[in-house]
Amino acid sequence: MRRHWTCFHIELSRAASSHRKRQEQPELIETTSAVLKIDHLVTQFRTENGYFTAVNGLTLNIGKGRILGLVGESGSGKSVTSLSIMRLLPESSARIAEGTITFLGKDLVRLPSRQMQELRGHDISMIFQEPGTSLNPVYKVGSQVAEVLLLHQQATSGNVMQRVIELFHEVGIPNPAERIHSYPHEMSGGQKQRVMIAMALACNPQLLIADEPTTALDVTIQAQILGLIRKLQQTRQMSVLFITHDLGVIAEIADDVAVMYRGKLVEQGPIEKIFTNPQHPYTRGLLACRPTLESQRKRLNTVADFMDVVENQATGEYTIVEKHANSERLVLAEKNARDRLFSPRSEVISLGYDVSAIPENRFIPEGTKPLLSVRDLQVHYPVRTGFLRRVTGQIKAVDGISFNVYRGQTLGLVGESGCGKTTTGRALMRLISFTGGEFDFNGIPWSQLSERNLRPHRRKLQIVFQDPYASLNPRMTVEAHLTEAMAVHQLGASKNDRRDMAAQLLVEVGLKEEHLPRYPHEFSGGQRQRICIARALAVEPEFIICDESVSALDVSVQAQVLNLLKDLQEKRGLTYIFISHDLSVVKFMSDMIAVMNQGRLVEYGPSELIYADPRDEYTRRLISAIPQVSEERLRQRIAAGNKETAL
Numbered sequence: 001m002r003r004h005w006t007c008f009h010i011e012l013s014r015a016a017s018s019h020r021k022r023q024e025q026p027e028l029i030e031t032t033s034a035v036l037k038i039d040h041l042v043t044q045f046r047t048e049n050g051y052f053t054a055v056n057g058l059t060l061n062i063g064k065g066r067i068l069g070l071v072g073e074s075g076s077g078k079s080v081t082s083l084s085i086m087r088l089l090p091e092s093s094a095r096i097a098e099g100t101i102t103f104l105g106k107d108l109v110r111l112p113s114r115q116m117q118e119l120r121g122h123d124i125s126m127i128f129q130e131p132g133t134s135l136n137p138v139y140k141v142g143s144q145v146a147e148v149l150l151l152h153q154q155a156t157s158g159n160v161m162q163r164v165i166e167l168f169h170e171v172g173i174p175n176p177a178e179r180i181h182s183y184p185h186e187m188s189g190g191q192k193q194r195v196m197i198a199m200a201l202a203c204n205p206q207l208l209i210a211d212e213p214t215t216a217l218d219v220t221i222q223a224q225i226l227g228l229i230r231k232l233q234q235t236r237q238m239s240v241l242f243i244t245h246d247l248g249v250i251a252e253i254a255d256d257v258a259v260m261y262r263g264k265l266v267e268q269g270p271i272e273k274i275f276t277n278p279q280h281p282y283t284r285g286l287l288a289c290r291p292t293l294e295s296q297r298k299r300l301n302t303v304a305d306f307m308d309v310v311e312n313q314a315t316g317e318y319t320i321v322e323k324h325a326n327s328e329r330l331v332l333a334e335k336n337a338r339d340r341l342f343s344p345r346s347e348v349i350s351l352g353y354d355v356s357a358i359p360e361n362r363f364i365p366e367g368t369k370p371l372l373s374v375r376d377l378q379v380h381y382p383v384r385t386g387f388l389r390r391v392t393g394q395i396k397a398v399d400g401i402s403f404n405v406y407r408g409q410t411l412g413l414v415g416e417s418g419c420g421k422t423t424t425g426r427a428l429m430r431l432i433s434f435t436g437g438e439f440d441f442n443g444i445p446w447s448q449l450s451e452r453n454l455r456p457h458r459r460k461l462q463i464v465f466q467d468p469y470a471s472l473n474p475r476m477t478v479e480a481h482l483t484e485a486m487a488v489h490q491l492g493a494s495k496n497d498r499r500d501m502a503a504q505l506l507v508e509v510g511l512k513e514e515h516l517p518r519y520p521h522e523f524s525g526g527q528r529q530r531i532c533i534a535r536a537l538a539v540e541p542e543f544i545i546c547d548e549s550v551s552a553l554d555v556s557v558q559a560q561v562l563n564l565l566k567d568l569q570e571k572r573g574l575t576y577i578f579i580s581h582d583l584s585v586v587k588f589m590s591d592m593i594a595v596m597n598q599g600r601l602v603e604y605g606p607s608e609l610i611y612a613d614p615r616d617e618y619t620r621r622l623i624s625a626i627p628q629v630s631e632e633r634l635r636q637r638i639a640a641g642n643k644e645t646a647l
Helices: 018-024 078-086 113-119 141-152 161-172 189-201 217-235 249-252 271-276 282-287 326-336 345-350 421-428 451-460 480-488 495-508 526-537 556-570 583-589 609-612 617-624 631-647
Strands: 009-014 034-047 050-063 067-071 095-103 124-127 209-210 239-244 256-261 264-270 305-312 317-324 374-386 388-404 412-416 436-441 459-465 543-547 575-580 591-598 600-606
Touching: 018 256, 034 078, 034 239, 050 067, 050 078, 050 239, 050 256, 050 264, 067 078, 067 249, 078 095, 078 124, 078 239, 095 345, 124 189, 141 189, 161 189, 161 631, 189 217, 209 217, 217 239, 217 617, 239 249, 239 451, 249 271, 249 631, 256 271, 264 271, 264 282, 264 543, 271 631, 282 305, 282 317, 282 556, 326 421, 374 421, 388 421, 388 436, 388 591, 388 600, 412 421, 412 583, 421 543, 421 575, 451 459, 459 526, 480 495, 480 526, 495 526, 526 556, 556 575, 556 583, 575 583, 583 591, 583 609, 583 617, 591 609, 591 617, 600 609, 600 617
Parallel strands: 067 239, 067 256, 124 209, 209 239, 412 575, 412 591, 459 543, 543 575
Antiparallel strands: 009 317, 034 050, 034 095, 256 264, 305 317, 374 388, 374 436, 591 600
16 A cells, blocks of 8 residues: 555535536446445435535445445444435434435335335345344344234244244344244344344345444454355345445455545445555545554554545535645654553563563563452352242352553453453442452552442542443533542642643543533544543543443544553553453553453463464454454455355
8 A cells, every 4th residue: 555645635515516516426336237326315404503414415336236335434424324225314304405316226215105115124124233222122032023024025923933033043043943032132232133134134135234233243243243244145145235434344244335424425446446545535544543463553543644624614615635644743653652561571471471582671670569469359140040039050250360450551351242351340440349359459458448448549540431421421511520520539629720620631632621511412422432531530540441442433533542542641651451352452552461251361461472372262263353454355355255156
């Protein structure tokens, strides 16, 4: 990939004529027979200040038997495009102002509602982002899939459940004859997503729309779902519109790629062309911002390293200005970023690793006491059955784990959902009870302190939760969130002092003082997570537990937050436990890594050595499930897909 780019300006004008807008569209993907054709689609939402254009002049085709990956950040218009195709936009507040959507010769925009209702679910199906909210919690999953068959295929109640069992078997749900009687809460996230896929495929649709179907899933489950969709697409020769913010996921599944930015299509083409020779700086930024296992970078690129956006507040127009990929700022930050900081050499050797090739300055000095020491931590939950609710067993969420974290280090805690990593973090925070074991923090027997004696020390150990919206009180302003804990711990001489401290914190995490009086709903996901980080910093902690703190973010925003966490660690001398299911993110952030499976540590050691030579099969499975964006991997997948199609 070229590393230097000539600066240029791309003018994006909302006042341009319809003819000019069509000329500015990226070259269409050539298809011999398009199942879906979108021509100059404009979708708008009504606001207090007039109509806001969410999709602005979109033109693209989806070929028969092809998978088109539609990629972009949150707010780029991807999901609105899918809802426009399905005619699921709220009629009271949204409209398709211009353009056509043609599906097999039918104009969906002007199709009568009754005909569209017959088409939706039968010929065009959709998999929504969050299966937990898409499935009705009071109905069994088998009944919910059966409803689609009864509605669209006039199946009889006598044979419909047999068809549902066949669908469950096809999408890989174990024991399908039993699982059709399960409620959604009795199934894992991956199984619920498979139910949604079975529901979408029930009527053999010709077009499947998958809207972020793997965003909330572990990397291993994500790999399974991607493989399942690809397999079913090839078997049924469906066309698929696959929507995501992650180009790494697109590399694993798509034939063609379309990139959206602020409602407009900025680039599209065959997947190999987009990945090997991207033309738009936004595409190059998306490709560069995701951490990889092979990279030795100490900081991540962001979209801002590839382009600037100059906005005209009066007209709403904006200009994209391309930047050199290797800016001075990025190179300087790379040089100044610290190296890995492993545990003392003797401790690493005792774990069974050969450290002869690692320089001495990469280790914590011998004799240093750990800031956090955990010994045989256990968190067990009783299983109660029968009328009298007697204890008949134990769920061992955390089953005897031990590790040390030294001042200034980052310990990565990685594993699939249910492995016990979040439970470990909350037990260390004393937010939940623990069954056994001991842990000390900064020489204090943290596990033995009463709640009363623990309270004065709590500000030294803080946590950043996974969902920034759920962890912020929607009725409190940003200022109230930041100053509340300061007041509790008597930081700052007065209310004005605490407000000044809060304003300084916002600037430190990349926000502005003017954001203090605003409420959480007025911010994007990445901004809310920055507020959560600022709240954790408000009480001047020494140690922060980051619990899946970037898993729900776009990859471009994720890169910004990861860089921010590293900057804060360098500036404030912070120590982290970084919890995630994504080993590539954990490797980028961490000095030491602990891999958890079923409540136990199956691997624990220096991050680079674990990646270079994983000892446990579970760790190897986590590594192999991570989407890899490389030309060689891409060509192998394309060649394998062509071979399967030929057969």
